Amino acid sequence: MPTVTVDLAEVRRVVDRVPDPELPPVTIGMLGMVHHLEVTGDGVVVELLPTFSGCPATEMIERDVVDAVEALDGVGTVQVRFRFDPPWTPDRIDDVGRERLREFGIAPPGGPIAGAPRPEGRRALPLALPQPSRPCPYCGSLDTVRDSAFGPTPCRDLRFCSACQQPFEAFKTA
């Protein structure tokens, strides 16, 4: 029987590309949800970090990851585990993800803040509640206020831009 070796880099590529079901332009790779991948023989283990523990999209993400990895050559079983250690933090969102969120009308957390570079080149962001205003994703103004700590999903809150009179959402700082 021919043995096909599972290519870890290929696994990473397809897992990183799985979209967030609630924010389809953004992938779980861009959000920094992919923690660890392991290949043993034909078995693949994918460890993911949920953004918010109560996120109902996690079950869909799990299914999509399994489907994506199972389609690869040589893969037998795929196991997806969600873990809380280390906790997901918004500084894990990469620059492409931040820009895609903004294009989608959702203000990304943090901003161009100078700080210690992360091992993967991302900036560390403060974990405190977002006191500074977020730039409006439509006009870029900083003249914005947070209307509500709770939005349409556990990971988003509600804001308003006084400059362009536009309500918008912001990604929370879980």
Added chain:
Amino acid sequence: MSEIATAATASLEGSPRSQVLLAIADDALVTGHRASHWTGVAPSIEEDLAFSTIAQDGVNHADIWYEVLMGDNHAADTRAAVDALGLGRRPTGYRHAVVCERPPRDFAFTLARHWAYEHFDALRLDALARSSEPDIAAVATKLRHELRYHLEHADHWFARLAAGGDDAAERLRGALASVLPEALGLFEPAPDEDRAVGDGVMPTGHPGLMAPWLETVAPALEDAGFADLVPVEADMPPDDAAGGRSGRHTNDFVEDVWPEMTALYRAHPGARW
């Protein structure tokens, strides 16, 4: 109760560790269920979203704690086992405090309970973050971080109503007068809790959380002109709000929350949604 539920939970529910985790999970489940009553009927769209999110958080936090409780001791189907634990018990098997099962009544009562409960829950998660079990500590750390939003929301409304006109402040006062004595039931220990505390599973037990909770809520009550409502540590909850952690519940749970919460599960054991 279904056969599945009996089999899945009978062997797990006995240990002190399980009893403590059931108390934590059941508080979250029932609080979340009650919060969901505001979905669609809250006084503003922001509050509709707030309580819907708080409900979602509560039910999901419960879900996570049930999974932690089971550890590796469950069948391959984790989802079915968690559902069995969360929804497959008789009312006397639930370990939440009675104050959690009270109906939302009006918005003042909801906010008063929300404020009292979230501050208690934050302190409990702080304690659990120091658990000797790494899984428990990791989950508590994550959930504690999310709770910042609940606390901010609860404190905001507390301050706003307390400083509001006579009607707002009086309604909040009435709600707190009813909630705070019953909230003392949150500090009852789960069965054999001393052993779980001794093992470091829950480094500070429920009774030990009362002093830090009073240190948090008393100054806020005094500043708001409600000094006469500050509970005393030696106080006990009224008799009909006591015993929740031992499975003694009122008709608010037995005839209202429990039948509603478990209706689908009982009608279709093993159903997936």
